[in-house]
Amino acid sequence: MDWLCIGLSHKTAPLDVREKMALSPEKIADVLQRVSNSVGETMVVSTCNRVEFYALARSTEKARGELHSVLSSLGGDNSLQHLYEHDGDSALVHLFRVAASLDSMVVGEAQILGQVKDALELAQRVGTAGPELVRTCAAAFASAKRIRSETEIGRAAVSMASAAIELATKVFGSLEGRAALLVGAGEMGELAARHLRSARASPIFVTNRTRERAEQLASEIGGQVREFNELHAALTVADLVVCSTASSSYIFTKEIVFPILRARKHRPLFMVDLAVPRDIAPDLSELDGVYAYDVDDIQRVVADNSAARAAEAAKAETIIAEEIARFVRSRSIRDGIPVLAQLRARADQIAKAEAERTLANLGADLSEKQRRTVQAMAQAIINKLLHEPTARLRELRPDEDANRLADAAAQLFGLDSGASPPADNPRPPRGELKTAGSGGSKR
Amino acid sequence: MSRTLLSIACHEYATAAILYLAFLVRQWRFFAVAGRILIGTGLLIHAVALGSALAGQGGMPVGLAQGLSAVAFLLLAIFFVLDLRYRIPVMGAFIGPAAVAVLIPALLMSTSGEPMPSGFRRPLLPVHITIALIGIAAFAVATGVALMYLLMERQMKGKHFGVLFSRLPSLTFLDQLNKQLVLWGFVALSVTLVTGAFFSSSTDGLFWKWEPKEIATLVAWIIFAVLLNARFFAGWQGRRVAVLTMAGFCVLLVSFLSSYDPSRHLGVFR
Numbered sequence: 001m002d003w004l005c006i007g008l009s010h011k012t013a014p015l016d017v018r019e020k021m022a023l024s025p026e027k028i029a030d031v032l033q034r035v036s037n038s039v040g041e042t043m044v045v046s047t048c049n050r051v052e053f054y055a056l057a058r059s060t061e062k063a064r065g066e067l068h069s070v071l072s073s074l075g076g077d078n079s080l081q082h083l084y085e086h087d088g089d090s091a092l093v094h095l096f097r098v099a100a101s102l103d104s105m106v107v108g109e110a111q112i113l114g115q116v117k118d119a120l121e122l123a124q125r126v127g128t129a130g131p132e133l134v135r136t137c138a139a140a141f142a143s144a145k146r147i148r149s150e151t152e153i154g155r156a157a158v159s160m161a162s163a164a165i166e167l168a169t170k171v172f173g174s175l176e177g178r179a180a181l182l183v184g185a186g187e188m189g190e191l192a193a194r195h196l197r198s199a200r201a202s203p204i205f206v207t208n209r210t211r212e213r214a215e216q217l218a219s220e221i222g223g224q225v226r227e228f229n230e231l232h233a234a235l236t237v238a239d240l241v242v243c244s245t246a247s248s249s250y251i252f253t254k255e256i257v258f259p260i261l262r263a264r265k266h267r268p269l270f271m272v273d274l275a276v277p278r279d280i281a282p283d284l285s286e287l288d289g290v291y292a293y294d295v296d297d298i299q300r301v302v303a304d305n306s307a308a309r310a311a312e313a314a315k316a317e318t319i320i321a322e323e324i325a326r327f328v329r330s331r332s333i334r335d336g337i338p339v340l341a342q343l344r345a346r347a348d349q350i351a352k353a354e355a356e357r358t359l360a361n362l363g364a365d366l367s368e369k370q371r372r373t374v375q376a377m378a379q380a381i382i383n384k385l386l387h388e389p390t391a392r393l394r395e396l397r398p399d400e401d402a403n404r405l406a407d408a409a410a411q412l413f414g415l416d417s418g419a420s421p422p423a424d425n426p427r428p429p430r431g432e433l434k435t436a437g438s439g440g441s442k443r
Numbered sequence: 444m445s446r447t448l449l450s451i452a453c454h455e456y457a458t459a460a461i462l463y464l465a466f467l468v469r470q471w472r473f474f475a476v477a478g479r480i481l482i483g484t485g486l487l488i489h490a491v492a493l494g495s496a497l498a499g500q501g502g503m504p505v506g507l508a509q510g511l512s513a514v515a516f517l518l519l520a521i522f523f524v525l526d527l528r529y530r531i532p533v534m535g536a537f538i539g540p541a542a543v544a545v546l547i548p549a550l551l552m553s554t555s556g557e558p559m560p561s562g563f564r565r566p567l568l569p570v571h572i573t574i575a576l577i578g579i580a581a582f583a584v585a586t587g588v589a590l591m592y593l594l595m596e597r598q599m600k601g602k603h604f605g606v607l608f609s610r611l612p613s614l615t616f617l618d619q620l621n622k623q624l625v626l627w628g629f630v631a632l633s634v635t636l637v638t639g640a641f642f643s644s645s646t647d648g649l650f651w652k653w654e655p656k657e658i659a660t661l662v663a664w665i666i667f668a669v670l671l672n673a674r675f676f677a678g679w680q681g682r683r684v685a686v687l688t689m690a691g692f693c694v695l696l697v698s699f700l701s702s703y704d705p706s707r708h709l710g711v712f713r
Contacts, residue, residue, distance in 0.1 A: 169613060170595075170599060170608070170613050170614065171599065171613060171614050171615060172613055172614075172615045173612070173613035173615050173616045265678035266678045266679065266680060266681075267678070267680075268614065268615065268680075268681065285600060285602075288681070288682065288683075289680075289681055289682075291599055291600070293602070297602045300602065300604055301604050
């Protein structure tokens with residue numbers, strides 16, 4: 001079993017490739033089911049900045065081929081040139097870095113951890129996340145949380161929505177009294193709405209495909225609901241437009257917006273598109289007085305690599321290295337020699353039972369100290385006896401030799417299972433990792 | 444004496460300009476505050492120098508050197524007031540160097556202009572000249588603002604969020620400031636044209652002589668008139684207005700410099 005991570009992100013693929021690859025949870029479940037047989041434990045992290053497969057592959061070669069064919073069927077053959085790949089421990093490091101938001105476009109942004117948790121949860125639901133994947137993710141989440149509390153990496157990071165609003169102030173100065181139009185009332189839209197309200201934009205119009213959700217958000221933020229088909233009229237009044245729908249085609253194109261500009265008397269129009277795939281056609285900002293931005297642009301605004309941020313990132317990398325080392329150590333103990341645990345449990349059981357029996361034979365007139373001495377002697381005998389084999393097995397790197405030796409030990413002592421890691425065991429320890437409802441973005 | 448004072452003021456302005464440029468790179472409050480203080484004291488010293496020179500000339504600057512000196516003074520005075528009002532030290536990085544560039548030739552030129560022929564001493568003339576200079580300074584600042592607008596818009600449209608992007612004020616603010624400055628400059632320019640015509644008729648009986656200076660001024664006036672109309676009635680703003688402002692100012696610059704052409708316009712200001 002070997003780790004493999006294949007995917008693409010904002011670092012390797014432009015937005016128009018990424019938006020083609022953006023997967024809905026249903027689609028991910030579908031894909032997971034398709035690959036799980038041939039690949040092994042798998043999960044897919046899909047956000048507006050990345051689509052990544054993490055797999056504990058039985059055969060790296062086979063898994064790579066399978067994942068490549070899945071990815072090219074999703075994004076076309078061209079998408080293969082944007083892929084990167086990590087295997088073995090480097091895949092592990094990548095997972096830890098992604099979860100800790102060190103690989104994010106806006107380093108330190110908080111949403112990614114929730115998004116990885118969602119990915120794991122989905123894989124668990126579909127049944128493609130085994131115990132090893134769950135354990136690894138738990139370690140990655142723990143390290144991410146440690147980084148969040150021990151470094152200041154998250155402090156400077158701004159959410160996409162607030163960055164978008166900040167960008168709007170570069171056009172309008174104060175947003176007080178500026179009319180805003182929210183297209184899409186999902187999680188992103190809601191975030192944007194709150195920022196707009198605190199920037200005292202008013203009125204705030206809310207449109208959504210389902211009116212109910214629009215009404216809910218509008219009442220929360222003191223906005224007004226507009227029907228989806230009244231979009232053009234609303235655009236005539238609005239100064240700012242924030243789009244975050246799940247629409248797969250453009251809602252605003254040059255052809256739609258250009259005629260409206262005249263009715264707006266050429267007042268500047270600020271449009272921001274927080275959706276992947278995009279809602280606003282990219283050529284819209286060619287229009288005079290129209291300032292249109294997509295996810296990548298927004299993130300570039302905040303992704304200033306200040307020295308302070310870099311120092312915090314360096315601290316975070318150190319933490320990751322520590323956490324990885326710790327995880328790998330505990331994994332090698334776990335992996336190589338589960339038989340040891342069984343052996344020790346069996347021996348402890350025997351020692352305890354024999355001590356009890358001896359004590360019963362000796363009668364009730366023993367002092368507490370004498371009783372404890374008898375128990376200690378039994379424990380000491382098994383400790384001495386097991387010390388050497390335990391040490392020998394631990395010294396071995398977790399490879400085939402170790403497995404053979406562990407198998408032999410299991411047979412000699414009459415223990416039930418072999419030495420291989422419990423990956424064939426399909427039930428993930430759910431209770432151990434209840435992922436909290438996280439602040440993931442719309443995807 | 445006034446020359447020494449002028450030189451001190453010029454040094455202060457130059458230092459302030461460097462500080463404002465440094466402020467562009469590193470946004471330390473110290474740069475902005477020190478720049479403001481230097482400009483403020485420089486303006487005081489400059490005012491004394493100009494005042495003492497102008498006192499003996501019926502209150503008007505005579506010759507190109509004094510004209511340039513007065514323009515530099517007005518430029519910085521307008522900036523100083525705007526900075527106090529709106530806190531836009533970043534503008535100093537644009538206006539500061541420009542003012543120094545205007546003032547240096549004034550310092551290098553001889554300031555001992557001959558006294559004006561007594562025939563030109565009319566009560567209207569100081570008003571005409573002063574208002575003309577105020578207008579030019581207002582349009583010069585408006586041009587600086589227009590340049591800032593264009594730079595900012597380029598950053599916004601090109602999505603290159605560089606140093607200027609984080610330092611410059613918002614597009615709407617720059618556009619509004621441009622509107623104010625052009626409006627005031629236009630009023631000053633109109634008064635200049637009218638008083639100039641009256642002055643001209645009082646000296647040689649002609650309101651309009653089709654001199655290059657007059658033509659340039661008229662063209663500039665028309666450009667700004669069109670600009671303001673487009674702004675108020677057709678909703679023009681932003682880039683188009685900024686470009687027009689700069690064009691109008693270039694024409695006005697021709698008019699300003701030709702005022703000091705001794706072969707034309709009677710050489711009154713020589």
